[in-house]
Amino acid sequence: MATPVSQSDLLDPARARALQVALRLAPCLVTGDDLPVFFHHLYFWEPRPAERLGRDGHPKTGGLIPDLGLPRRMWAGGKITFHRALKVGRSAERRSICEASDVKSGRTGRLGLVTLRHDFYQDGGLCGTERQSLIYREDPRPDAPKPETTPARHDEEHIERFNFDTTLLFRYSALTFNGHRIHYDLDYARDVEGYAGLVVHGPLLAQLLMLMAERRLGKLTAFEFRATSALMHWETAELCQQGSTFWVRGPDGRQCMTATAHIC
Template identity: 60%
Template sequence: MHDAIGRSHTLHCTLDPARAAALHVLLGLNGPAPAEGDPLPPFWHQIYFWDPLPAEKLGRDGHIKIGGFIPDLGLPRRMWAGGQMEFLSPLLIGTPADKHTIIENVALKDGRSGPLAFITVRHEVYQNGKLCLKEHQDLVYREDPDPGAPKPIPPVARTDEGTRENHSFNSTLLFRYSALTLNGHRIHYDETYSREVEGYDGLVVHGPLLAQLLMHMAERELGSLKTFSFRATAPVMHFETVTCCKEGADMWVRGPDGRQCMQATAS
């Protein structure tokens, strides 16, 4: 068992209505923004619980330097591969909350493109002493890309959706989402770094932003969500228009070329 398993820390935050209002505008939602005392929409806790660090504690990618809370496994590229959430009780905007985080598992595996490290982090968010949200975050670390290696072939997305929505992105939207979530990963705002160091075709749309769009779609059809899980299967670039799809409890993001970029389930 890796010695990082069991590491934990706690962050405290008051759920500022101004941040919720900013995310409401960024996402282009209709109607008034959620205000103080209102329930926080699902997954909006991502814009809270900031942990700002000085530059010397950041890695080359702009994220928190590995080797501290997250162990250094010799693999520099980080991806948020997926997650699972249980919404147990509404979080209220304007009220202080605590987020407890613990490393639940660390595993090394050999993938088709080389070694992979899988780290599972569990978050629990409390408000007024009550557990309101459980979240498992699945992180993957891998080697730098080999420029001569063929790119992985993503899965083909389903086309039998009953509900669909198209969404487009641009560099400004990605920068603003990075700012609201205090996500320093340079693949979302530094196109030269994204292309030349991490091997992408442009700026990468945040996986959690795609999951957020699916959650809003699910909530409009199902009402208040009890659970949501998602897994990223292919990156989306900032210049692409994607289709968010839903059929029953199944949801997915389809790229313009028909590839599956994310799959999810909601209840």
């Protein structure tokens, strides 16, 4: 049985306002306000000394996440259930456990599949539960086939476009204390992990979709998403909606993320 890990943090309003600015929103959050959906990723940092980091800048596996012997990490998706809003400016607790881990064979080699569960508490009550799906992969081989892409839908009822740049990726990495080098180290992303450029964070795309879903549909009770193709920092994302279904379309028409929103 996996050992759970618990961590407490103060939900600093200044950090939440900084993310609002990074996302091109008005910095309005103060103590006592509801923390916007998915903003909990700004908190519960786990700083480690350099010798306890992997080559990719992430903490080395072997603790909460088992060491599967696979060097490349990707956030494949997740599901969040919202019970009640966390409050800005007050302490909260995150209780984490690894629910599942497995190694399978895929088209491009061995794949490690990991599911983490995080429960968030404040004032003694459960505020939300998040399950994260992570994938670990082997290094790309020179003769490996290019990743397959799926064409995205074009039947949206609403669309919003969002442009990225290296400054936004740096800010999001800093605010979430995400050391993954694919988001800020171009040489590493291109030469080691085989990407065409810097990779836009999957959680950043999910964050934009969640905020869009609340603007369009109202208060969320749950949100689930799956990343399907990496988006590069120079590419414009098309954030699309049809009913309760949301997706991110790349400039070449490929599907980068799919999501489903659940409302009250």
